Amino acid sequence: MYDENGRQYLDCINNVAHVGHCHPDIVKAAHEQNQLLNTNSRYLHDNLVDYAERLSKTLPEKLCTFYFLNSGSEANDLALRLARQYTKHEDVIVLDHAYHGHLTSLIDISPYKFRNLEGQKEWVHVAPVPDTYRGLYREDHEDSSTAYANEVKNIIEQASKRGRKIAAFFVESLPSVGGQIIPPAGYFQKVAEHVHKAGGVFIADEIQVGFGRVGKHFWAFQLQGDFIPDIVTMGKPIGNGHPIACVATTKEIAEAFGATGVEYFNTFGGNPVSCAIGLAVLDVIEKEHLQAHATEVGNFLMKLLKEQKIKHPIIGDVRGSGLFIGVDLIKDQAERTPATAEAEHLVTRLKEEYILLSTDGPGRNVLKFKPPMCFSMEDAKFVVDTIDKLLTGSTDQNYLIEGCCWTALKTVLSLFFRSAKTNHKFAKLLFILSPDMEKESLNQKKTSTCST
Numbered sequence: 001m002y003d004e005n006g007r008q009y010l011d012c013i014n015n016v017a018h019v020g021h022c023h024p025d026i027v028k029a030a031h032e033q034n035q036l037l038n039t040n041s042r043y044l045h046d047n048l049v050d051y052a053e054r055l056s057k058t059l060p061e062k063l064c065t066f067y068f069l070n071s072g073s074e075a076n077d078l079a080l081r082l083a084r085q086y087t088k089h090e091d092v093i094v095l096d097h098a099y100h101g102h103l104t105s106l107i108d109i110s111p112y113k114f115r116n117l118e119g120q121k122e123w124v125h126v127a128p129v130p131d132t133y134r135g136l137y138r139e140d141h142e143d144s145s146t147a148y149a150n151e152v153k154n155i156i157e158q159a160s161k162r163g164r165k166i167a168a169f170f171v172e173s174l175p176s177v178g179g180q181i182i183p184p185a186g187y188f189q190k191v192a193e194h195v196h197k198a199g200g201v202f203i204a205d206e207i208q209v210g211f212g213r214v215g216k217h218f219w220a221f222q223l224q225g226d227f228i229p230d231i232v233t234m235g236k237p238i239g240n241g242h243p244i245a246c247v248a249t250t251k252e253i254a255e256a257f258g259a260t261g262v263e264y265f266n267t268f269g270g271n272p273v274s275c276a277i278g279l280a281v282l283d284v285i286e287k288e289h290l291q292a293h294a295t296e297v298g299n300f301l302m303k304l305l306k307e308q309k310i311k312h313p314i315i316g317d318v319r320g321s322g323l324f325i326g327v328d329l330i331k332d333q334a335e336r337t338p339a340t341a342e343a344e345h346l347v348t349r350l351k352e353e354y355i356l357l358s359t360d361g362p363g364r365n366v367l368k369f370k371p372p373m374c375f376s377m378e379d380a381k382f383v384v385d386t387i388d389k390l391l392t393g394s395t396d397q398n399y400l401i402e403g404c405c406w407t408a409l410k411t412v413l414s415l416f417f418r419s420a421k422t423n424h425k426f427a428k429l430l431f432i433l434s435p436d437m438e439k440e441s442l443n444q445k446k447t448s449t450c451s452t
Helices: 024-036 046-056 072-087 144-161 187-197 220-224 251-258 272-287 290-311 340-352 377-391 395-418 424-442
Strands: 065-069 091-095 124-127 166-172 201-205 231-234 245-249 315-321 324-329 358-360 366-369
Touching: 024 272, 046 065, 046 245, 046 272, 065 072, 065 251, 072 166, 072 201, 072 231, 072 245, 072 251, 091 144, 124 144, 144 166, 144 187, 166 187, 187 201, 187 220, 272 290, 290 315, 290 324, 290 377, 324 340, 340 358, 340 366, 340 377
Parallel strands: 091 124, 091 166, 166 201, 201 231
Antiparallel strands: 065 245, 231 245, 315 324, 324 366, 358 366
């Protein structure tokens, strides 16, 4: 990516530009279809059927009915409606710190959001994240998948005692906002067994991680092995930046939804241009072998990051699949305390090195890698070499600690400069001093930035 001054940045987090920013094949497909026809979806067009057929070939045969929309939030909202209509139940189970979209219905099932707003609704139930690094059941547990699935079972039983009925278990196939989590194998199958027994359905949210990102499979839910969700939602990468989304489900669920007599209509969902772009994205993934590429580059990146884990104690865990990777930064090995400030400072310093990376997780301490799928071996090495350079400052991570102080101070100074009531002479003095304070932090002098 390039800024307004032409400076080049390496994008490590943009999973929306799935096959690469401004890919010429995607631009061409959009332009050509725009020249020919674009209209609303009340008008039949071959692109809609062709696209549905192409998507169906990537999914289990059971998922044979498709609804096209404009955003992941729309897709997840529709999935919720489908589940409730089919089951005649209301309640939803989600994972802690989950995020499923910005609509009111989805804020209600997103602990990441509702904990800071009106709180948890009576019909929402929150299960622990199946995190084997810092969760309830860790890597040394004899059967973490069963243990985490039993947490869901307990929620269902407790809800039933209060007369509540479960419509759906709603989960990202790989929890992203939750900290780039890889659920233990078998977890989905065991959860689905409990949910189905309670009369609910299993919804796999693939909006962040679908379309070959995980490398081994086209869809992240397939990492679980022999498992098929009842509903799958798609968004973000599906259109390489163009607003497209999709819900795939079974014939039975679709028929129950249609039996209401209230048709589902989306003015722009599935329009000819959107479908042409969707087809082009699938073509590029296939033509450029991007799924295999995600495996190759992802394995290489994981290898490099795990080497850094041995070298730098601040790196507690490296986890991922394909080009979906999380690096968990910690303050100490014993307690695994999230290194939140250190992670923020590292991301800030990386940006100054023209590398775009971000953090996720409840502690905002997990570096998240979700780059465009054209991310190369050279890109991976460049990023890791830069991280190594920034972490190799001094022993005991004094560099990061002092740097965190400087990052916080810069924020305060920025707010100070913007204040209309600022004493301008004092502000000017601080502005003159601040570069020296940053230099002192970076050179790791004995006097800390905070003291300065």
